[in-house]
Amino acid sequence: MKLELLLLEEARIRFLLSGVSAAFANGIRRACMSEVPVLAIDEIGIYDNTSVLFDEQISLRLGEVPLQAEDLNIFCLPDECQCEGAGCPGCRVDFMLSSEGPGMVYSRDIQFTDPGVKPAFDKIPIVILGEGEKLVIEGYATKHVGKEHTKWQAGTLCGYKNLPGIEVADSCDGCGKCVEVCPRNVLVVDEGRAKATNMVECSLCKLCVDTCEPGAITVTPILDSFVLSIESCGSMPAKDLVAKAALEIQKRAEDLDAKLAELA
Ligand code: SF4
Ligand code: SF4
Ligand SMILES: [Zn+2]
Structure with a gap:
């Protein structure tokens, strides 16, 4: 698992989590909303x-x-x-x-x-x-x-999305139409070709894909990489909220482990 911090404010944190399953990313999100007292x-x-x-x-x-x-x-x-x-x-x-x-x-x-x-x-x-x-x-x-x-919900706006992988085919002529339609300013034309510069902002809307010839741009979710955005209700800093959510998950995993050990 790899974690890259993208934004840290008192009440908001955004980070990229790679090498994990969707269930794990969703577990963190849900624990922020429902398990942190x-x-x-x-x-x-x-x-x-x-x-x-x-x-x-x-x-x-x-x-x-x-x-x-x-x-x-x-x-x-x-x-x-x-x-x-x-x-x-x-x-x-x-x-x-x-x-x-x-x-x-x-x-x-x-x-x-x-x-x-x-x-x-x-x-x-x-x-x-x-x-x-x-x-x-x-x-x-x-x-x-x-x-x-x-x-008692400590995390208010808690969401995640897959990190997109964006590929541009060699046939691109750098016309810039995909750059114009992108609502998140993810694309630029550089040296006569479109390229993605800011993939964490991509919403996977695929407007760019529809603007060009079929197959010229492909936007696909990277299945084991997630951008998580967590906002605290104000009761605690957002970074503490995520740390406590992870601890709650750890506690449950240890409980399960202990119960399974009893059965063995
Ligand atoms: S990918 Fe298509 S729309 Fe975008 S710059 Fe290249 S040719 Fe133009
Ligand atoms: S999928 Fe949407 S947000 Fe992502 S690069 Fe294309 S137009 Fe921009
Ligand atoms: Zn009491």
């Missing part, structure tokens, strides 16, 4: 809501606010906690939100009892309050994974 607001109690939104809409919005924790490891998954899911400081973190209009209630108004926990973004709008309108809520966040509910 994060905190999310799980239950709320509404003491006062005179805003224009129903309680359920407020609840939905709060649940989808991504949360950051300085140390996520101090929290257990509720079903693995010593309280056996009843709820305790080991598996939940309480918060309070109290606002009075006029003005917008933002995610930054959610105040957690643990100073190491906060919304990943300050200015996610929750609801706008008119003069004298109030919103008073308390509740708690728990740690879970995306396969339980999307509010």
